[in-house]
Amino acid sequence: METGGDGMMRAEAVQVAQAAQAAEAQAAQAGELAEVASGGQRGAGRYAPSPSGDLHLGNFRTAVLAWLFAKYEGREFRMRIDDIDAQRSSEESAKQQLRDLATMGIGYEGRLWRQQECWSEYEKALEALRARGLVYECYCSRKDIAEAVRAPHAAPGAYPGTCRELGESERAAKRAELAARGRVPALRLRAGVDEWEVRERFAVGGGVYRGAVDDMVLRRGGNAPKGAGAGVGAGADVGAGAPDSGDAGAGAGASAGGADAGGQVNRDYAYNLAVVVDDALAGVGQVVRGDDLLSSAPRQAYLAHLLGLPPVEYVHVPLVLGPDGKRLAKRDGAVTLRDFPGGAQGMLRWIADSLGEAVDVSAAEAAGVAGAAGAADAAGAGGITPAALLRTFRPELLPREPVTWRPAENAED
Numbered sequence: 060m061e062t063g064g065d066g067m068m069r070a071e072a073v074q075v076a077q078a079a080q081a082a083e084a085q086a087a088q089a090g091e092l093a094e095v096a097s098g099g100q101r102g103a104g105r106y107a108p109s110p111s112g113d114l115h116l117g118n119f120r121t122a123v124l125a126w127l128f129a130k131y132e133g134r135e136f137r138m139r140i141d142d143i144d145a146q147r148s149s150e151e152s153a154k155q156q157l158r159d160l161a162t163m164g165i166g167y168e169g170r171l172w173r174q175q176e177c178w179s180e181y182e183k184a185l186e187a188l189r190a191r192g193l194v195y196e197c198y199c200s201r202k203d204i205a206e207a208v209r210a211p212h213a214a215p216g217a218y219p220g221t222c223r224e225l226g227e228s229e230r231a232a233k234r235a236e237l238a239a240r241g242r243v244p245a246l247r248l249r250a251g252v253d254e255w256e257v258r259e260r261f262a263v264g265g266g267v268y269r270g271a272v273d274d275m276v277l278r279r280g281g282n283a284p285k286g287a288g289a290g291v292g293a294g295a296d297v298g299a300g301a302p303d304s305g306d307a308g309a310g311a312g313a314s315a316g317g318a319d320a321g322g323q324v325n326r327d328y329a330y331n332l333a334v335v336v337d338d339a340l341a342g343v344g345q346v347v348r349g350d351d352l353l354s355s356a357p358r359q360a361y362l363a364h365l366l367g368l369p370p371v372e373y374v375h376v377p378l379v380l381g382p383d384g385k386r387l388a389k390r391d392g393a394v395t396l397r398d399f400p401g402g403a404q405g406m407l408r409w410i411a412d413s414l415g416e417a418v419d420v421s422a423a424e425a426a427g428v429a430g431a432a433g434a435a436d437a438a439g440a441g442g443i444t445p446a447a448l449l450r451t452f453r454p455e456l457l458p459r460e461p462v463t464w465r466p467a468e469n470a471e472d
C-alpha cells in the first residue's frame with residue numbers, strides 16, 4: 060500500500076513539475092515577443108500591403124500618412140508584406156508594390172517582414188492561449204452563425220457563442236461529423252469581455268475608441284488540409300478576416316504546415332491573430348490604416364493584451380473614395396502608379412493636396428527641389444516627396460472627411 064501510494068505521489072510530482080515547466084516555457088514565449096516589441100523606444104510605425112495586385116491611390120495615401128505620422132514623432136518605420144492569404148498573394152505583386160513604394164519615396168528601416176515567414180509565431184501565440192483554456196473548437200458554418208439567435212444587445216455579426224459551452228462528447232460527435240465531410244473545425248477565442256478600449260488619436264474624439272469584442276476566430280476551419288481527406292484548398296466556412304482595406308485584405312489563408320491534432324496541418328490563422336503577433340515581432344507601436352478597420356481594433360488590442368504584448372496606438376484615416384462615392388478601386392481607372400496622370404509626382408501632389416492644411420504643398424515642393432539638387436530625397440528628380448512634406452506636417456490639421464478621386468479633374472491638359 061505504502062509503496063503504491065508513494066509511487067502515485069511521485070507520478071503526481073512529475074506531473075506537477077511538467078506542468079510548471081510548460082507554464083514556464085509558455086511565459087518565456089510570451090516574454091520573447093514582448094521583448095522584441097519593446098526594442099524601439101516608442102515603437103515603430105508601419106505599412107503592411109497585401110500583395111494581391113497593384114497598390115492604388117488610396118493605398119499610397121494611407122502609406123504616406125503612416126510614414127508621416129511615424130517620422131513626425133521620430134519613430135522608425137517598418138514594412139511588412141501581408142501575405143497570410145497565400146492563394147491571393149504573389150511574389151511578383153509584392154516586388155512591384157515595394158518598387159512603387161520606393162518610387163513614391165516611402166522607405167523603411169530594418170528587415171522586410173513577411174507573414175508567410177511567421178507561421179511558427181502564430182502557432183506559439185495560439186498555443187499560449189490554448190494552454191490557458193482560452194481556445195475552443197467551433198463547428199458552425201456561416202449559415203449556422205447567420206441563423207443563430209442572439210442576445211438582444213449583441214453586436215451585429217458577432218459570434219453567438221453556439222460552440223462555447225459544448226461538452227466533450229458533443230464536441231467529439233460534431234468533430235466526427237465535420238471529418239466525414241473532409242472538414243475541420245475553426246478555433247475561437249474564449250473572450251472574457253465583450254468590449255475593449257483602444258488608443259485612437261484621430262478617428263474619434265477623446266483619444267479612446269471602445270468597441271465590441273466577441274469570440275473571434277483564431278484559426279479558420281473549412282476543408283481539411285491537403286492529404287487529410289476530401290477537398291483541397293482553403294474553403295473557409297467560418298471567416299474572421301479583416302475587411303480588405305489599405306491595411307490588408309484577409310480572406311482565406313493557405314492550408315499547409317503547423318501540426319494539428321491527428322497529424323493534420325492547418326495554417327489558416329485568422330488575420331486578427333496574425334496582425335497582433337506581426338506588429339509585436341516588428342516592434343510596432345503605432346498603426347496607421349484605413350478607417351474601415353476601426354471596428355476590428357478592439358478585438359486585436361484585446362488579443363494583444365491576452366498575449367501580454369504592449370498596446371499599440373491607432374490612427375485610422377478616412378479612405379479615398381471613387382467618383383461613385385464608394386471606396387476607391389482599380390475599376391475607377393488611372394489610380395495605380397503606372398497609369399496615374401503625372402506618375403509618382405502627380406500622385407504625390409494629389410495626396411499632398413488631399414491633406415489640406417496639414418501640409419504646406421508649395422513649401423514641400425521647394426524643399427523637394429532643394430533636396431533633389433543635394434541628392435537626398437527618394438522620389439527622385441525634385442518636386443514633392445514625403446520627406447519634404449514632413450517638414451511642414453501638422454497632424455492635428457488633417458481633414459477628417461474622406462477624399463474623393465475624380466479622374467476628370469486630374470486629366471492632363
Ligand SMILES: [Zn+2]
Nearest residue numbers: 197198199222
Ligand atoms: Zn460554433
